[in-house]
Amino acid sequence: MTDNQKLEQELVRLGKTLTPPPFMADAVMRRVEALPLPQPTFNTTRRWLMRTSIGLAAGLTIATVLWLTLMGSSTPLYAQVDQALKEVRTLHAVAYVRDNGQWAQKGEIWYELGVGIAVAEKRAGRLHRTVDDGKTLVQQVEGEQPISEPSKLDFHSMMTEALNLGAFRDNVDRDPSGDRPIQGTPCKSFLSLELRQQGREGHRFWIDTNNWVRRMERGVFREGQWQPNSALEVAYDVPIDRSHFKVDLSGQKVIEPQRARDALLSLDGALFKTEKMGLIFAVHQVKRCEGNLIFTLCSIRPSVETRKQYGRSRWGIYQQLCDYQLDGSWKRINGEERWYQPCHLASLDPNELSAEGIYAGWWLLIPKGVWREKVQTWEVGVNVYCNGPLGEDLQKQGKPWHGTYRDLASLPLPDAETSLQNLVDNLHADAKTLSTPISMVHLYYATERSANGELFRRSALPGKLSKEKFLDEVRREIEYLKKPLQ
Amino acid sequence: MQSDAQLVQAVLSGDRAAYGALVQRYQRAVYAAALAVLHDRDAAQDAAQDAFVIAFEKLGSLRDPGAFGGWLLMITGRHAMRRSRSPLRWVPIDAADELPADSSDAHGQLDEAAQQMLDALGRLPDHEQRVLMLRYFDDHPVAAIAQMTGRAIGTVTKQISRALQRLRDRLKEKNP
Numbered sequence: 001m002t003d004n005q006k007l008e009q010e011l012v013r014l015g016k017t018l019t020p021p022p023f024m025a026d027a028v029m030r031r032v033e034a035l036p037l038p039q040p041t042f043n044t045t046r047r048w049l050m051r052t053s054i055g056l057a058a059g060l061t062i063a064t065v066l067w068l069t070l071m072g073s074s075t076p077l078y079a080q081v082d083q084a085l086k087e088v089r090t091l092h093a094v095a096y097v098r099d100n101g102q103w104a105q106k107g108e109i110w111y112e113l114g115v116g117i118a119v120a121e122k123r124a125g126r127l128h129r130t131v132d133d134g135k136t137l138v139q140q141v142e143g144e145q146p147i148s149e150p151s152k153l154d155f156h157s158m159m160t161e162a163l164n165l166g167a168f169r170d171n172v173d174r175d176p177s178g179d180r181p182i183q184g185t186p187c188k189s190f191l192s193l194e195l196r197q198q199g200r201e202g203h204r205f206w207i208d209t210n211n212w213v214r215r216m217e218r219g220v221f222r223e224g225q226w227q228p229n230s231a232l233e234v235a236y237d238v239p240i241d242r243s244h245f246k247v248d249l250s251g252q253k254v255i256e257p258q259r260a261r262d263a264l265l266s267l268d269g270a271l272f273k274t275e276k277m278g279l280i281f282a283v284h285q286v287k288r289c290e291g292n293l294i295f296t297l298c299s300i301r302p303s304v305e306t307r308k309q310y311g312r313s314r315w316g317i318y319q320q321l322c323d324y325q326l327d328g329s330w331k332r333i334n335g336e337e338r339w340y341q342p343c344h345l346a347s348l349d350p351n352e353l354s355a356e357g358i359y360a361g362w363w364l365l366i367p368k369g370v371w372r373e374k375v376q377t378w379e380v381g382v383n384v385y386c387n388g389p390l391g392e393d394l395q396k397q398g399k400p401w402h403g404t405y406r407d408l409a410s411l412p413l414p415d416a417e418t419s420l421q422n423l424v425d426n427l428h429a430d431a432k433t434l435s436t437p438i439s440m441v442h443l444y445y446a447t448e449r450s451a452n453g454e455l456f457r458r459s460a461l462p463g464k465l466s467k468e469k470f471l472d473e474v475r476r477e478i479e480y481l482k483k484p485l486q
Numbered sequence: 487m488q489s490d491a492q493l494v495q496a497v498l499s500g501d502r503a504a505y506g507a508l509v510q511r512y513q514r515a516v517y518a519a520a521l522a523v524l525h526d527r528d529a530a531q532d533a534a535q536d537a538f539v540i541a542f543e544k545l546g547s548l549r550d551p552g553a554f555g556g557w558l559l560m561i562t563g564r565h566a567m568r569r570s571r572s573p574l575r576w577v578p579i580d581a582a583d584e585l586p587a588d589s590s591d592a593h594g595q596l597d598e599a600a601q602q603m604l605d606a607l608g609r610l611p612d613h614e615q616r617v618l619m620l621r622y623f624d625d626h627p628v629a630a631i632a633q634m635t636g637r638a639i640g641t642v643t644k645q646i647s648r649a650l651q652r653l654r655d656r657l658k659e660k661n662p
Contacts, residue, residue, distance in 0.1 A: 014603050014622075018518045018521065020531060021531060024531060037500060037502065038542060038544070
């Protein structure tokens, strides 16, 4: 057997392993059937911007789409359960999985109102611990450095997220035949609608007279028999050992991404900032780079007022309210055109925990057209986009949800050039410092060419892409972008 | 067999069922892409479903309908990554009973060789990932892949050959 044949065999074997459950396609189509048909919506400006940054902008809206996907209308049952949770003083939940027909404990959640929430679970054989006392969120993964962040979720949202109560967003049916006492408390049984169809996986819930979920199971009906594969059992207002909320970080080197974010992206230290459409755009770094390139780090975030109005967490998920693209600073001087081709090098996405909703991007501006003299300044221009509920409200009010702002400022460029290698090395180091499981910087690079010479753009986390490889890829992309558009 | 572009156009023209054909075509690839990030079958299954729904909602913004596969895999990767970093993500499900016994253990974890193969596959360019998954995971003939992707048969053959070479190189880097 040749090497190729062996590899092909391995691929076939892997494919068999990766068979998705048969109900997955059905589940997708059921969700799709409930959605309005998609309409061509592509905005011309945005299309141009996307082409200039090789399709990168598409990724930026995913969080918004995800949010909208998750924000299906809530059922009265969900509202009742959600409301009842607010009355909870303490909670202890135990998660089980069924292994070879036997239930095995997989993790636990402890919660005490005003004290904190702690989650412990085994993933891939390692203990993952998350503790949030309302001030600080600490994540510990066995064998790795702990991560500490200022707490961003309120207690109610933490609990809703930890208990995965989003399952209630789907419609559920009352199922009196399943009523039974749980922990000695009479409970009513409910079934998620997926379970109406044979072979589909769904949830069963048992809810007590306080509208507290006492037990949740996920599984499937086979030949009329309920076959759960996981369960979560919840006890309320029970004594909780507060040691679960304590974390001993003494003697450990703690990663503090928030501190690094503040150092790089604070508004106080920004070279320039301006408020547009309820959003604050800021320039944090501008450097002259070899080959007349300009390197810059810019960010956008909701203003305090916007955050107050739109940035609240619902079901533990923060909404992305904004993004931006740098403008090309196009000018016609004495009949000659000149502009910059923005090249997006990396981005810090507004993460689920960041109530500030900061979206930051590192860019190279590549001069195109005719530049007769050495440039001394960068005329800042930006396209600002309002997303999520902010954008929706503006559209409902008939106001524009995005805007282009040119010549916002003329920022001086330093005389000295910084080498591309130096800039990329620093960016790579910053990205590593900022990247944690809860807040990631994605490095963007163009990689292999297709048959027609087009470069494919990819992203990688800094831990997965060496600075040397990143530099090579950036150089390749600059070379590609310097060519005239076809 | 209809190409991706034809199916996308059909959906945009009101034929919702055409999306079902795209789901069937890419479900394994999307699931694999999600699993490469999340390393958890249940989470990958949820992420794969979400990715298809997100793609449906955004279908109107897809510039080149023929690029549906790559675009979908990009959405999947981003969405899976976002899920993977949710700090309080609770995954109380283990569908080990659902799965065939092959290169995964009783907990649904892939064995090391399978995981390495999946990781290496995830590092290939999108178009190469797509052709390998369609060819070897879903057993589509080259001619059918050519139709789906809107490329010439010769181009697909070359893509597969290059992808296998690259995959072999990446695996050798890992296990010299």
